[in-house]
Amino acid sequence: MIVTGKGGVGKTTVAVALGLRAASEGKRTIVCEVAAQENASRMFAHTEVGFHEVEMEENLWSISIDPDESMREYVLLQLKVRAMRDMLFRSRIFNYLAAATPGLKELVTIGKIWELAQLDRKVKSGRKYDLVIVDAPATGHGVGFLQTPRTFASIARVGPIHSQAQTLDRFITDHEHTGTAIVALPEEMPVNESVSLERDLREEVGVAVDRVYLNGLYPERFKKEEAEKLSALAENENGAARAAARAALSEHGRARSQRQQLSRLKKGVSAPVKTLPFLFEPELDVEAARKLAGKLG
Numbered sequence: 394m395i396v397t398g399k400g401g402v403g404k405t406t407v408a409v410a411l412g413l414r415a416a417s418e419g420k421r422t423i424v425c426e427v428a429a430q431e432n433a434s435r436m437f438a439h440t441e442v443g444f445h446e447v448e449m450e451e452n453l454w455s456i457s458i459d460p461d462e463s464m465r466e467y468v469l470l471q472l473k474v475r476a477m478r479d480m481l482f483r484s485r486i487f488n489y490l491a492a493a494t495p496g497l498k499e500l501v502t503i504g505k506i507w508e509l510a511q512l513d514r515k516v517k518s519g520r521k522y523d524l525v526i527v528d529a530p531a532t533g534h535g536v537g538f539l540q541t542p543r544t545f546a547s548i549a550r551v552g553p554i555h556s557q558a559q560t561l562d563r564f565i566t567d568h569e570h571t572g573t574a575i576v577a578l579p580e581e582m583p584v585n586e587s588v589s590l591e592r593d594l595r596e597e598v599g600v601a602v603d604r605v606y607l608n609g610l611y612p613e614r615f616k617k618e619e620a621e622k623l624s625a626l627a628e629n630e631n632g633a634a635r636a637a638a639r640a641a642l643s644e645h646g647r648a649r650s651q652r653q654q655l656s657r658l659k660k661g662v663s664a665p666v667k668t669l670p671f672l673f674e675p676e677l678d679v680e681a682a683r684k685l686a687g688k689l690g
């Protein structure tokens with residue numbers, strides 16, 4: 394399951410919440426963060442997660458997929474002859490090539506995600522997972538990221554790169570086993586972007602879009618008559634009462650405009666939309682994510 398969306402919309406939070414939910418239902422789950430972004434592990438009071446599978450809770454693991462490490466692991470798995478591997482790693486040409494080939498880092502990252510999802514793991518110590526959740530790079534980049542295998546498959550027309558890239562592309566576009574969730578915010582631009590992201594994911598990448606999460610929805614605290622009373626207070630009172638009424642009205646206005654964005658989003662996308670509440674907490678930790686986990690649907 395690939396969690397996509399623009400930066401800052403709550404992808405990491407939702408990826409962790411999904412992980413907690415699946416784990417609590419007994420699925421052996423791993424949450425993968427890619428390309429050294431803001432990481433899921435910060436939400437757990439846990440040590441740094443590196444390029445290895447770390448257990449966070451019962452049934453829940455986490456890994457940070459570093460492209461250089463993925464490349465190394467890939468080469469090690471490919472080349473059975475030790476002397477040849479050593480030669481390759483020492484060779485500057487190999488390092489230059491790896492750094493200069495656009496998309497190669499993304500390709501090996503997706504290769505690692507594929508490897509994690511195999512029941513017959515290539516990595517000897519690897520566990521079998523029921524669910525692999527990917528905290529994808531931000532939109533735009535995210536679509537390009539998922540298209541990398543197809544690009545490589547079309548550039549390399551024959552040979553192992555071609556067939557492996559094709560395997561990865563089939564893996565991503567396999568609607569039976571692979572899906573995406575888009576995370577959006579209840580504001581005009583983020584809603585527009587999510588609508589076009591869904592179209593790009595479906596039409597350009599060919600991946601299934603299973604759910605759109607509208608994250609950070611404010612509660613509707615006041616009825617119409619109550620809001621009118623607040624307006625009167627804000628006009629006629631002074632001091633603290635006036636300030637409080639204004640603050641309440643401002644939040645009320647925001648909650649209402651968010652509802653408009655919610656209905657725009659529902660009209661604009663074909664996947665089911667699910668809302669997640671804004672959590673009024675100074676910092677979201679794993680307990681906060683657990684609250685969201687209960688509301689994922």
Ligand SMILES: Nc1ncnc2c1ncn2[C@@H]1O[C@H](COP(=O)(O)OP(=O)(O)O)[C@@H](O)[C@H]1O
Binds near residue numbers: 400403609610669673
């Ligand atoms: N439902 C929510 N309520 C309140 N704060 C949230 C919520 N979801 C995310 N946040 C906060 O918003 C910020 C961005 O979330 P994050 O999951 O890191 O987004 P992304 O991974 O898309 O960049 C973080 O500080 C996070 O704690």
Ligand SMILES: [Mg+2]
Binds near residue numbers: 405430
């Ligand atoms: Mg993130």
